[in-house]
Amino acid sequence: MQWKTAEYAGWGRAYRAHGPLARPERLSALAAALAEPGPAIGNRRSYGDAALNDGGAAIEMTRLDRFLGFDAETGTLDVEAGATIGQIAEAFAPRGWLPAAMPGTGFATVGGCIANDVHGKNHHGAGSFGQHVTALTLMTGNGPREVTPEADAALFRATVGGMGQTGPIVSARLRLIPCPGQRVVVEESRVPDLGTFLDRLDGSEATYAVGWIDALARGKHLGRGILEEAELAEGPRPGPEKRAKSVPLDLPGALLSWPVVKAFNARYLRRIPDTGRRSKKQINDFFFPLDAVHDWNRLYGKRGFHQFQCVVPVEARDALREILTRIAKSGLASPLAVIKRMGPGRGGMMSFPMEGYTLAVDMPNRAKAAPLIAALSRMAQEAGGRIYLAKDSVAEPAVVAAMYPELDAWRAEVAKADPEGRYQTDLVRRLQLRSPA
């Protein structure tokens, strides 16, 4: 087995790790790599330290990316864990099927989507990614082991959303959803303030609904933004296939300073006429808008950035207002701020989703960002909500423990699957997820 010693980072690039990486191309090579303790990781689209193991080894699963079988009657796909959501969408949309839950980047791997129990713009109706997984295979010291929700409920629910702690996910069986064509019909409308936004999200009947927020707007404009509601639609792909652009170098951090973002946001909002607009988009453009620019994380410069994402219960509108007010006052927000109504659907013990409103805001990694996010995390906890581990890099162990009511059950199941603690990551150690201090 070949190991490559390298430095690597989470998507936010604020945290880095150094250590030997294996990238097996076959199961036999994966089995050999397990000799070295270390977690399996995917395309490292988690923002913080969820996919890092500083000083130890890690196994990159991206080359185990084969389709193992597809049933065109039921839309059931068997696929290796290193395949990405974008690859699945590209291969199967023309045949009338799409992943049931798609995160905001097509570069997320199937293994990563399971380990973080990701959600998409249709979470309120479709639930989380893990709810559409009908079986998965873990690599163990004794070879591959199939895990199903029926036969191994606890291990399955510890693996979905389990941050890789039950061992490398080799493959999974996914239930895809029908997709009538190659386009998405999107209705965009301006929303003047937070209260209206939440009302509109509550009242939306669209299959896909998500809001962009100007997270620097304050006072009566607090929470203003654009609501996007969309449906999959029949018809060929609108427009030609596009090639992704890339960011060739780390840009200066000042690019995303307050006045620049402020001006950008105002302009971005005005793009949509008062009366709203309706358009046809390509599947990729709607689901993975940021993938059009490879390495867009370099826009934040060398120091990188954080993302704060929380969900609070529907009753906690006031807490959401306070959280957003605090963000707006800090002046730290980047143009990337997203709000969404979540349904109750969650697939695992440590899954993020809960019925409520979720807010995600990117912030450049300046000195005051980490303390602000820690404070926001406490506010989310006090409101009965929780933060998303896939995004986190600064929360405190006690705060996270209080947010995840099934943590003890998860710990017990993980201790059985990985008694030696071989698959721990920087995040797991930082948040003391495997064992209380």
Added chain:
Amino acid sequence: MSETWIILGASSSMARAFVRAVAERGDSVLLAGRDMDDMARSAADARTRGAPLAEPVFFDARKPDSFTPILDRAQAVEGPVSAAVFVGSMPPQDEIDADPGLIEGVVSDSFSGPARFLQSFAPLIEARGAGNVVGVASVAGDRGRIGNYVYGAAKAGFATYLSGLRNRLTRAGGHVVTVKPGFVDTAMTWGIEGMFLVAPPEAVARDILKAVEKKRNVIYTPIFWLGIMTIIRAIPEPIFKKMSI
């Protein structure tokens, strides 16, 4: 009518990417290699992507006995049959220095094994009056360098063999493409120091398929390796022998 490809060394990532490319255009594949479990998975991948037929078959470049069943299977397939050779091995030069016996394995994997297979396969192309051979050689074969001259020598031998095979099969309606990849991001190069301009296997596979479709003879992939190797070949030996590149 779609062709059927025999893929020698089907477990390599370059082969896998090529298999996907031909499966997506509707070709069939016989995946030949040693790790049968792995090839069964790759065969499933090829079928899911559109190959009408995808089967794993055992192949070991060092065991000529393993060639016959593959050739028999190819014989039984209707329509044109092509072969793509992705096998090769590159032990570190210092291991070869310590054990010169390793040279025979490198030559078997990278040259004499595949050449012997193709020698038995060529009559099938001649009989059917159609079919392609893709042979993956290497830029390392263009000039012997201190770092990997045994591998380079084996690949140079294979490239010369392919040139002769092209000469033979062209007159029978077949075609031979010699592929000289530069550094490709595969398990073979993972973790090796000093790699630069490393190409993803998918890009190399696209270049190979394009070369097949356009009946190109010799390609460098990615294309800038043509420039790099033109320069390296032009360096006079009295100077080259003192360089470490």
